[in-house]
Amino acid sequence: MILKPDYNVKNVFEVNFDELKEQGIKVLIFDLDSTVMKSKAGVFSVDVLKMFDNLSKDFMLTIASNNKNIDYINKVRAQVNFPVIGHANKPSPAVIKSFLEENAIPPKDAAMIGDRPLTDILVGKLLGSTTVLVDSISKDEEPPLTRFVRRVERLSIR
Numbered sequence: 190m191i192l193k194p195d196y197n198v199k200n201v202f203e204v205n206f207d208e209l210k211e212q213g214i215k216v217l218i219f220d221l222d223s224t225v226m227k228s229k230a231g232v233f234s235v236d237v238l239k240m241f242d243n244l245s246k247d248f249m250l251t252i253a254s255n256n257k258n259i260d261y262i263n264k265v266r267a268q269v270n271f272p273v274i275g276h277a278n279k280p281s282p283a284v285i286k287s288f289l290e291e292n293a294i295p296p297k298d299a300a301m302i303g304d305r306p307l308t309d310i311l312v313g314k315l316l317g318s319t320t321v322l323v324d325s326i327s328k329d330e331e332p333p334l335t336r337f338v339r340r341v342e343r344l345s346i347r
């Protein structure tokens with residue numbers, strides 16, 4: 190019950206960003222893997238980069254990934270002109286909370302957007318931010334076991 194996201198949509202492109210803006214959201218915190226980048230791809234698609242470009246007119250953008258590989262995170266950083274937080278340690282809110290504090294952003298002004306209830310949605314709830322659950326950006330290409338694990342994890346949001 191606690192993990193029920195505020196919004197639950199098909200993929201990151203289906204998020205109603207206009208509504209988030211109307212709700213007073215000023216900062217978007219995206220999960221990386223499977224949310225805005227295919228798992229382990231290392232590069233953003235043209236469509237995602239275009240989306241970032243459009244969104245940057247209305248929001249401050251951030252990516253918060255649990256990936257601890259600094260080379261991978263630096264490769265991601267090189268492709269965008271906004272902060273990319275590695276080793277975010279979701280669902281613990283500490284790392285993202287410090288980031289928000291450093292930038293004087295009240296958590297209620299932020300929306301956490303991710304594909305995992307037990308990390309992305311939980312950290313958003315713990316922060317007191319708006320939460321948006323998306324399906325994996327590479328859903329149709331994932332192996333059956335991954336899809337099965339996702340279905341089981343999604344039981345936590347009912």
Ligand SMILES: [Mg+2]
Binds near residue numbers: 220221222223
């Ligand atoms: Mg993810």
